[in-house]
Amino acid sequence: MRILWGMGVAVVVFSAVSHASADDLTWHTSYPTALQEARETGKPLLVAFRCIP
Amino acid sequence: MRADVSTPLGDLLSRYTRVRVTDMTNIDIGLFDYDRHNALYYFILNADEQIYMRFGGRDARGPNVYYDLDSFQLTLQKGLDQHDLYRKGQLLKKTPRPAPRFPRDIPLLNEHIIKWGRCVECHLIDDYDLQEREKAGTLDRRRDMFRFPDIRRIGINLDIPRGLNVNHATGPAQAAGMLPGDLIVAIADRPVLTFADLQYEYNKVDRDAKQVSMTVERSGKSVPLTIDLPSEWWWTDLYYRFLTIEPLVYFENRPLNAKEKASLGLDPEGFASEITKIDPAADALGIHTLELGDVVFEVDGVTKDPQIQNCRLYMKLTKRAGDVIHVEVLRGSKILDLQINSERQFYRKESE
Numbered sequence: 001m002r003i004l005w006g007m008g009v010a011v012v013v014f015s016a017v018s019h020a021s022a023d024d025l026t027w028h029t030s031y032p033t034a035l036q037e038a039r040e041t042g043k044p045l046l047v048a049f050r051c052i053p
Numbered sequence: 054m055r056a057d058v059s060t061p062l063g064d065l066l067s068r069y070t071r072v073r074v075t076d077m078t079n080i081d082i083g084l085f086d087y088d089r090h091n092a093l094y095y096f097i098l099n100a101d102e103q104i105y106m107r108f109g110g111r112d113a114r115g116p117n118v119y120y121d122l123d124s125f126q127l128t129l130q131k132g133l134d135q136h137d138l139y140r141k142g143q144l145l146k147k148t149p150r151p152a153p154r155f156p157r158d159i160p161l162l163n164e165h166i167i168k169w170g171r172c173v174e175c176h177l178i179d180d181y182d183l184q185e186r187e188k189a190g191t192l193d194r195r196r197d198m199f200r201f202p203d204i205r206r207i208g209i210n211l212d213i214p215r216g217l218n219v220n221h222a223t224g225p226a227q228a229a230g231m232l233p234g235d236l237i238v239a240i241a242d243r244p245v246l247t248f249a250d251l252q253y254e255y256n257k258v259d260r261d262a263k264q265v266s267m268t269v270e271r272s273g274k275s276v277p278l279t280i281d282l283p284s285e286w287w288w289t290d291l292y293y294r295f296l297t298i299e300p301l302v303y304f305e306n307r308p309l310n311a312k313e314k315a316s317l318g319l320d321p322e323g324f325a326s327e328i329t330k331i332d333p334a335a336d337a338l339g340i341h342t343l344e345l346g347d348v349v350f351e352v353d354g355v356t357k358d359p360q361i362q363n364c365r366l367y368m369k370l371t372k373r374a375g376d377v378i379h380v381e382v383l384r385g386s387k388i389l390d391l392q393i394n395s396e397r398q399f400y401r402k403e404s405e
Contacts, residue, residue, distance in 0.1 A: 025058065025066050027073040031080065034072035038100040044136040046069040046129070047096040049085065051077070051175035 062122065065129040069097075077173040083154030087253065088201045089175035090294050092116045094249070097132035102150055105135040107249035112203045113290035119248050123214035131246050161185055176295070183298045187373065194370045195260040195287055198299060201252050202287045207265075207280055209237075216247055219269070229280040235269035242266065260287050284362065291369075300374040300395035303335035304328050304343055308363040317348065317383060323357040325350035325383075326364040341393040344384065351381035368395070 028034040031047065038045045057063045074080060084102060087094050087109070093116075094109035108128045110119045138144045156173045157163050162181035166173055179200075186192040204211075208224030209231065211217065217238070222231035237251060238244060241258065245251045258265050267278045291299055306326035309319070319325045328347045335341055343349070349364045350356060352371075361367045364380070372378055374397035382389045 025063060025071070027071045029073060029075070031072050031074060034070050035100060035102075038070040041070060042100075042140070043068060043070045044105070044132055045096075045098050045100065046066070046071045046132070047085070047098070048071070048073045049077075049087070049091075049094045049096075049175060050073055050075050051089070051092060051094075 062126055062129075065126060065133070068133055069129070077156055077175055077178060078167060079155065081153050082156060082178055083151045086151065087249070088256075089179045091175070093120070095128075097128070097135070099136060099139050103139070103144070103148055105132050105139075106246040107253060108247050110201070110249040110252040112201075112205070113293065116293075119211075119213060121214045124216045124248075127216050128247050135246075159185055161188075180295075180297050183296060187298050192298065193260070194298075198291065198296060198369070199260075199287050199289050201256045201289065202258075203289055204251065204255060206286055206288070207282065211248060213248070217245065217251060225280050225283060226278075229267075229278045230276070231267075231269065231278055231280075232271065235271050235276070237267060238270050238275070239268035240265065242268075258282075258287075284360070285366070288366065295398055297397060297399065298374055299398070300368060300372045300376060300378075301340075301398055302365060302368055302378070302393055302395050303332035303338070303340045304365065305330040306349065306363055306365045309348065319348075319350050319383075320356045323350060324352075324362055324364050324367050325356070338396065339394060340396060342391060343382065343393075346384070348383040349380050350383060353379050368393070374398070 027048070028037070034045060034047070037043075058067045084104075085096060087096075087107060088111070091109050091111055095107065096104055097106050097108070098104045106128065108125060112118060135144065156178055157167055159178065159181050161184050162173070162177060165181070166177055183192060183197055186197060192198075208222050208226035208228075210220045210222065212220040217236055219231055219233055219235040219237065221233050222235075240251060240254045243254045245254055255265070263282055265280050265282055267280060269276050269278060305328075307329045308324060308326045309317070311321055314321050314323065314325055317325070325348055328343050328345055328349065331343060331345060332340075335343070352364055352367055355367070358367055358371075361370060368378060372395060374395060376395050378393040378395055380391050380393060382391050
């Protein structure tokens, strides 16, 4: 079960897009763009490194 | 489970600017420093690029053992708490921004991957970096090859959904006084908020260290602990790292105890070890002709090392991948001179 939960973290987090409202959960793919938005909005950054080992 | 904004997880996520990086080519790896043999790894930081915490981490059991939605939500909330402190000017953990460094600054990575327009995968960064260190003679195998030691080896077992809460302690951690329910808050006087933080800071402990200090919170109080580090505390199973610098020898062994060495007339302080498993490929690839039960007691004329207790580990730490290694072996009552043609691996990399 723990492994399923673990694998689910990436799936759940990155699939949070299709029910997007105006305040949607889209993810930037450019770090510089995200950094600029964080500077403008005052929000913290959540940076996910998704790599195949 | 969907993570739209109406869910607790979605609500937490919505308070962040989120970015997913899948190509490391232009990423500042000096800032984003982590164990790159993780398929998924998170950083929480502010727009001044002060890192609040990391989330992720793994050990030899698999890439997902420390991934848990409960601990992820806990981490996201902690990140927001840290951000509040930062905005109020009350951030306690001030970390200077590390010097910038990019994958293109690693010559071999540039030459074999970037120059050809290939994807800079996370694990390639570390692998080529280590090859550069080997070339330069600055490689420290205990630190660089046996990286991110397993905390379970010193008896720390976490209640993973609850982050850094201790589930149970055994061995050295237990002897130091660590208790179930303790919350680990610092290691070597460096604050930690997640397992990934703990693993990252633990990796910085000098490999010659005999002790490591930790601080736990228990019933609202801060409790310092000093944990004795056993010999080879830093050893980890390297199977999933596919490191080019690791000499592949295609066997496993068990170090003999003092009594066994004495009965065989071997150096009592030596690293004589019995072969317990042989990879079937050893014969097919012409790596060696060792047999189960063989006792390897001498490696290239050396029988002992004050820091190493088994001959396989001695080879990993002192030989280069591709070296021809001469061993003296006790097989029954005979002493044999044998050779191991250690192999260099090129998993998903260009051959050199």
